[in-house]
Amino acid sequence: MSDAQLNLMRASDVAGLPVVTIDGGEDAAEIKDVVYDASQHHLIGFTLNKRGWFRGAMKSTLATENVTGIGAHAVMVPGEDCMIETAGSTEALAAPKSDHDVIGNDVVSSSGAVIGTVIDVIIETGAAPQAVGYEVKTDDGSVFVPSSAQMGLSAQNLIVPAEAEQFTRNDLAGFGASVASFREMIGGQS
Amino acid sequence: MSEHNMKAMTGQSVIALDTAEEIGKVKHFVVSADGQRIERLHIDGRKKKALFTEWGDLESFGADRVMVKAADATAGSEDDRDLDVASGDIELIGTRVLDTAGFEHGKVADATFDSVSGAIVAIHTDSDVAIDSGRIRSLGSYALVVDA
Numbered sequence: 001m002s003d004a005q006l007n008l009m010r011a012s013d014v015a016g017l018p019v020v021t022i023d024g025g026e027d028a029a030e031i032k033d034v035v036y037d038a039s040q041h042h043l044i045g046f047t048l049n050k051r052g053w054f055r056g057a058m059k060s061t062l063a064t065e066n067v068t069g070i071g072a073h074a075v076m077v078p079g080e081d082c083m084i085e086t087a088g089s090t091e092a093l094a095a096p097k098s099d100h101d102v103i104g105n106d107v108v109s110s111s112g113a114v115i116g117t118v119i120d121v122i123i124e125t126g127a128a129p130q131a132v133g134y135e136v137k138t139d140d141g142s143v144f145v146p147s148s149a150q151m152g153l154s155a156q157n158l159i160v161p162a163e164a165e166q167f168t169r170n171d172l173a174g175f176g177a178s179v180a181s182f183r184e185m186i187g188g189q190s
Numbered sequence: 191m192s193e194h195n196m197k198a199m200t201g202q203s204v205i206a207l208d209t210a211e212e213i214g215k216v217k218h219f220v221v222s223a224d225g226q227r228i229e230r231l232h233i234d235g236r237k238k239k240a241l242f243t244e245w246g247d248l249e250s251f252g253a254d255r256v257m258v259k260a261a262d263a264t265a266g267s268e269d270d271r272d273l274d275v276a277s278g279d280i281e282l283i284g285t286r287v288l289d290t291a292g293f294e295h296g297k298v299a300d301a302t303f304d305s306v307s308g309a310i311v312a313i314h315t316d317s318d319v320a321i322d323s324g325r326i327r328s329l330g331s332y333a334l335v336v337d338a
Contacts (some may be wrong), residue, residue, distance in 0.1 A: 018332065022327050026332050027333075066292055070292050071291045
């Protein structure tokens with residue numbers, strides 16, 4: 001078992017956070033939505049809203065690689081130039097494909113049992129933010145399932161491979177250690 | 191080096207050496223965008239009528255009075271940052287402390303500065319934590335950003 005503990009957040013909790021510049025201490029934007037590619041289990045970036053009285057969608061987006069840190073209170077970027085006009089953004093960020101969505105999919109174990117429905121994506125915060133799993137609504141509440149390249153995805157279903165099932169947890173704090181252990185195991189297999 | 195606390199010095203009378211007259215009071219400290227030093231003092235007026243004294247025009251920063259070399263060593267400013275400070279939009283005391291990982295650490299309760307050079311020495315949070323100026327990255331209208 002790994003001693004490592006990752007700091008995790010729900011993607012839905014990132015929405016609404018201010019985007020703050022490290023070089024200026026200014027709240028340059030607000031996270032509107034998280035752009036996620038479920039087919040690759042990859043966090044692409046964020047769409048943005050304006051701050052202050054003139055709220056509304058910004059024409060700029062923020063790529064994950066331009067983020068310095070995601071914390072409980074803010075998304076940190078080096079400077080305002082990290083937010084790029086949508087026209088200059090990558091296609092994946094400027095125009096996310098509909099098959100990149102995973103919210104609402106049934107989560108099915110490799111043995112054929114339906115675990116529940118995807119209700120959120122779980123993000124590892126810190127200096128290199130990335131998606132690490134899913135929150136799944138079950139009959140008894142919710143559980144957290146680590147993502148992996150071996151997960152099968154269709155428009156309706158997300159298949160959890162057998163090796164990931166033992167790392168499922170029912171609390172976000174415990175899931176941080178579980179993801180670290182899962183990674184160790186995957187690394188050991190490769 | 192002579193250290194003073196910003197909070198205690200706010201409101202202090204500013205006296206001109208050449209006329210011995212009070213020309214204003216310390217209303218705000220204009221701290222540089224990198225949060226490392228005091229560049230000038232806002233001593234009178236509001237918004238676009240605000241008057242400032244450059245740090246280099248200060249003779250001394252005493253325990254009881256701030257001494258300025260000459261009564262005419264004050265001027266208005268059209269600099270956006272100066273005006274933001276004068277209007278209270280950028281204010282070190284009371285601003286939130288945010289680290290580079292995106293976590294807040296309370297608000298700035300006070301700051302210690304070197305009254306000779308104007309360098310910020312440390313800030314003190316409302317949870318009584320001192321943060322050395324070496325960890326400060328910037329001061330803006332939203333936050334004082336410090337290294338995580």
